[in-house]
Amino acid sequence: MxxxxxxNAILDNCPNLExxxxxxxxxxxFxxxxxxxxxxxxxxxxxPDDSTHDYPYDVFFYDANSFDDYYPEVDYPEDDDPYYPEDHYFPATFDHYGDDQYDIDIFGFIQI
Structure with missing residues (x-):
């Protein structure tokens, strides 16, 4: 905007502006x-308040308060896809290098 x-920056740096x-x-x-x-x-x-009647292009006024009107919520296919269960992406526990005696949770704590 x-x-x-x-x-002021335009006026200071564009001396040949007509x-x-x-x-x-x-x-x-002003x-x-x-x-x-x-x-x-x-x-x-x-x-700024002059008429745009003689303007050859369509005037588009963007209202920052109506952002949701222009960009509705996007529904990603993977949100509804049951192909991969949630624990596929976020496992609660995993084996430590395939050793079954150590179960480590997502925070790195050993579960005994």
């Missing part, structure tokens, strides 16, 4: 002399 800080379209950059507030700097240095400036 572009903010006043980012806009066109700047800030439409729907709603975090740009605090201080930022608007004056834009109008003095750039020929065409589109403000």
């Amino acid at each position: 572009l903010s006043d800080i980012g806009l 066109h700047l379209d800030l439409r729907l950059c709603l975090n740009v507030n 605090v201080g002399d930022l608007e004056k700097r834009c109008s003095e240095r750039i020929k065409v400036v589109r403000r």
Whole structure:
């Protein structure tokens, strides 16, 4: 998201910039002399609240609060696949190098 800080960086580092379209950059507030700097240095400036009616592309506004609407919960096939039981991936105990007298749990403790 572009903010006043980012806009200042653009103005400081792009001296030959002639066109700047800030439409729907709603975090740009033109605090201080930022608007004056834009109008003095750039020929065409589109403000954040300017109309997008003449914009040739579809306008997409992403609302960070509606993340779940764009990325619904994914259902992975292995979640429902009974082919491998859960203890295949997470064994509760295992034999120590094939020696049956030592059963070690997943935390490394010897079970006697």
